[in-house]
Amino acid sequence: xxxxxxxxxxxxxxxxxxxxxxxxxxxxxxxxxxxxxxxxxxxxxxxxxxxxxxxxxxxxxxxxxxxxxxxxxxxxxxxxxxxxxxxxxxxxxxxxxxxxxxxxxxxxxxxxxxxxxxxxxxxxxxxxxxxxxxxxxxxxxxxxxxxxxxxxxxxxxxxxxxxxxxxxxxxxxxxxxxxxxxxxxxxxxxxxxxxxxxxxxxxxxxxxxxxxxxxxxxxxxxxxxxxxxxxxxxxxxxxxxxxxxxxxxxxxxxxxxxxxxxxxxxxxxxxxxxxxxxxx
Amino acid sequence: xxxxxxxxxxxxxxxxxxxxxxxxxxxxxxxxxxxxxxxxxxxxxxxxxxxxxxxxxxxxxxxxxxxxxxxxxxxxxxxxxxxxxxxxxxxxxxxxxxxxxxxxxxxxxxxxxxxxxxxxxxxxxxxxxxxxxxxxxxxxxxxxxxxxxxxxxxxxxxxxxxxxxxxxxxxxxxxxxxxxxxxxxxxxxxxxxxxxxxxxxxxxxxxxxxxxxxxxxxxxxxxxxxxxxxxxxxxxxxxxxxxxxxxxxx
Numbered sequence: 377x378x379x380x381x382x383x384x385x386x387x388x389x390x391x392x393x394x395x396x397x398x399x400x401x402x403x404x405x406x407x408x409x410x411x412x413x414x415x416x417x418x419x420x421x422x423x424x425x426x427x428x429x430x431x432x433x434x435x436x437x438x439x440x441x442x443x444x445x446x447x448x449x450x451x452x453x454x455x456x457x458x459x460x461x462x463x464x465x466x467x468x469x470x471x472x473x474x475x476x477x478x479x480x481x482x483x484x485x486x487x488x489x490x491x492x493x494x495x496x497x498x499x500x501x502x503x504x505x506x507x508x509x510x511x512x513x514x515x516x517x518x519x520x521x522x523x524x525x526x527x528x529x530x531x532x533x534x535x536x537x538x539x540x541x542x543x544x545x546x547x548x549x550x551x552x553x554x555x556x557x558x559x560x561x562x563x564x565x566x567x568x569x570x571x572x573x574x575x576x577x578x579x580x581x582x583x584x585x586x587x588x589x590x591x592x593x594x595x596x597x598x599x600x601x602x603x604x605x606x607x608x609x610x611x612x613x614x615x616x617x618x619x620x621x622x623x624x625x626x627x628x629x630x631x632x633x634x635x636x637x638x639x640x641x642x643x644x645x646x647x648x649x650x651x652x653x654x655x656x
Numbered sequence: 657x658x659x660x661x662x663x664x665x666x667x668x669x670x671x672x673x674x675x676x677x678x679x680x681x682x683x684x685x686x687x688x689x690x691x692x693x694x695x696x697x698x699x700x701x702x703x704x705x706x707x708x709x710x711x712x713x714x715x716x717x718x719x720x721x722x723x724x725x726x727x728x729x730x731x732x733x734x735x736x737x738x739x740x741x742x743x744x745x746x747x748x749x750x751x752x753x754x755x756x757x758x759x760x761x762x763x764x765x766x767x768x769x770x771x772x773x774x775x776x777x778x779x780x781x782x783x784x785x786x787x788x789x790x791x792x793x794x795x796x797x798x799x800x801x802x803x804x805x806x807x808x809x810x811x812x813x814x815x816x817x818x819x820x821x822x823x824x825x826x827x828x829x830x831x832x833x834x835x836x837x838x839x840x841x842x843x844x845x846x847x848x849x850x851x852x853x854x855x856x857x858x859x860x861x862x863x864x865x866x867x868x869x870x871x872x873x874x875x876x877x878x879x880x881x882x883x884x885x886x887x888x889x890x891x892x893x894x895x896x897x898x899x900x901x902x903x904x905x906x
Contacts, residue, residue: 472714542750546812549709550763550819551740560762565753 412631419628429596433612434622438629440598444513444606447599448592449581451517452524457574459521460528464570467529468536469558481533488526495523496590504591511593511605519591520584524577531576535569536562568648575644579637585610609633658685660823660853661706666720668701670713675701679720679879681872685822688849690868690885691857694906697874699857703825706855707742708735724823740767743816747828749808751800756792759800759811763819782814786844806837813844824848826856830863842867861901865889873897 423437430436463480471477499519509515539562547561563570585608593605594615607615609629616626661683668676676698683689691699704710705718708729722729729738740763752759760782761775769775779796783789788810792803800811809829816824826845830838845854846867858864864871865885872882873894881888881897892898900906 540750542746542748543752545709545712545746546750546752546815547762547766548712549707549739549744549746550766550815551736551738552763552766553736556766560766561752 409634412627412634415624416627416629416631419624420631424625424628425632428598429607429612432596432621433616433625435625438609438612438625438632440596441607441609441612441629442632444592444599445582445608445610447513447602448516448520448588448606448608449578451513451602452520452581453574453578455517456521456524456528456577460525460573461532461570463525463529464532464536465558468533469554469562481530484526484529487522488530491586492523492584493586493590495519496587498522499587499591510603511591511595512603513592513599513606514602516588516592516606516608517602519587520581523584523587524580527577527580528570528573531573532566532570535566535573538569539565568652571644571648575641578640578644582608582637582640583610583633584608585614589614609636659683660685660724662721662723662726664721664723666702666705666722667718668698668705668710669717670715671717674877675716676705676874676877676879681879681882683823683853683855684870685853686849686851687869688845688854688856688867690864690871691855691874692859692861692864692871693874693880693900695859698877699874700827702874703744703827703855703857706823706825707739707744709739709744711735740819741821742823742825743819743821744825744827745809745812745816745829747831749805749812749832751803751808751811753799753801755797756800756803756811757796760815760818763815767819778818779814782818783811785817785848786810786814787840787847788814804837806833806840809833809837809841810844813841813848817848821852823853823855826854826858828857828859831859838863861903861906865901873900875900 425437425442426439427437428439429441463484467477467480496519499515499522503509503515503518504511543561543565544557547557552560588608589611592608592611594607594611595605596607597604599606610633613626613629613633616622616629659682661681663679663681663683666676666679667674679698679702691702693699701710701716705722706724706729710716710718718730724733724738724742727733733741752762754762757779760779761769764775764778769778780789780793783792788807791807792811800808803811813824813829829845830841833841842863845856848854849869856868868885870883871885871888873880873888873892873896875896881892881894883892888897889901892901898904
């Protein structure tokens with residue numbers, strides 16, 4: 377029987393418990409990764425990465441999907457970042473806490489809670505049909521931009537708030553204006569935090585399926601302009617698996633998808649750490 | 657003597673809490689004015705009014721007249737121009753997270769000075785004037801945050817000097833420093849008097865006695881007495897001043 381008045385024993389038990397929980401989390405991660413790699417890695421080859429999609433995906437590679445994913449993600453993030461960071465700067469630096477800022481924040485949080493398939497439907501009705509953009513990179517990019525906007529706003533806001541008030545005071549006391557202070561004293565310090573939000577958004581854009589399939593479509597060819605339809609990796613995976621076209625190629629696509637998200641994260645965090653250690 | 661600041665009927669409050677009432681005083685050019693008094697006596701509010709840093713506090717209401725060289729700081733001068741002419745050094749040294757060099761040229765850059773050789777010599781001059789040059793001349797491009805507390809505070813002084821101000825306000829500049837660093841900062845202050853007008857707030861009565869030409873004593877939101885340092889410490893007019901400087905309260 378465990379006696380609670382034995383602090384050392386309790387400490388030990390708790391430590392083991394938390395270690396076990398952490399271990400369990402890691403096991404899940406490695407299990408999924410291992411499963412994917414085992415099934416998909418044999419399919420991945422130079423040809424698989426560089427060949428066009430043939431026979432609806434039964435053979436050939438996934439090159440157009442890789443390019444489509446990169447375009448869509450870049451476009452989405454490029455659209456969302458200035459909008460989101462701008463909103464965050466306005467909320468933190470240019471207004472006082474008021475009913476309106478709370479309303480904006482609440483709105484952003486609600487936006488974050490909307491399921492992505494609803495964004496997809498909205499994008500389909502608004503961009504594809506009403507604005508006559510059709511199934512295209514631009515429709516898809518606008519839709520996912522709206523989708524990741526809350527993430528970017530909230531992380532940028534936290535990053536800006538974490539900049540010590542003293543830096544602003546110093547900048548003002550040296551006769552800088554508001555914008556100069558934001559630009560030169562606040563933003564450099566908040567940049568790593570802001571980038572964290574952007575990286576998270578890149579991950580979500582790369583992996584997004586439901587919102588994209590309705591708006592960017594599922595064309596097999598290489599997109600040549602922002603008005604072309606494309607089939608991102610996750611959509612390609614979904615169609616291959618769902619329609620039973622080729623499970624091997626579906627796993628191959630999944631491996632490429634997961635590994636690229638992993639690489640993006642590793643790359644981004646290395647970059648950020650280097651930036652942080654250079655500036656402190 | 658030239659009057660640098662003329663302050664008439666200055667009232668400061670935060671919402672309804674009075675921070676300073678009916679303050680009248682003159683500050684002369686090239687003097688060191690020490691401002692003493694216990695916490696919450698209105699010293700810092702007074703100081704932050706002179707360069708309008710008090711504007712950053714949304715609740716602050718300032719009434720009365722603050723003239724700098726005859727011009728009202730709230731009406732006749734732009735706030736950027738005022739703060740360039742009236743520099744400030746804060747209680748705890750706040751260096752921006754950049755190199756020593758970048759910290760010093762921060763102000764001049766914002767005011768449009770871009771030429772590298774000009775900035776280089778500005779950095780050297782400012783660091784020499786704040787007695788920091790010899791300690792950092794070989795590592796100007798390393799992070800300012802690696803300096804010791806005392807060095808950081810002298811860097812903050814150098815940063816103010818680089819803006820070529822006329823007045824420098826010090827808000828308890830030595831409150832977090834050890835005696836040796838304090839001595840160095842004080843040495844710098846006395847030296848700076850040649851070129852600048854210095855107003856410094858301190859909780860340390862002895863420090864005010866050591867370096868100021870005149871001393872102002874604030875208590876409970878009021879300016880009680882302003883006189884030559886000698887007079888304040890030997891034969892003050894007001895009983896409260898005598899009690900405070902002799903350590904009977906505070």
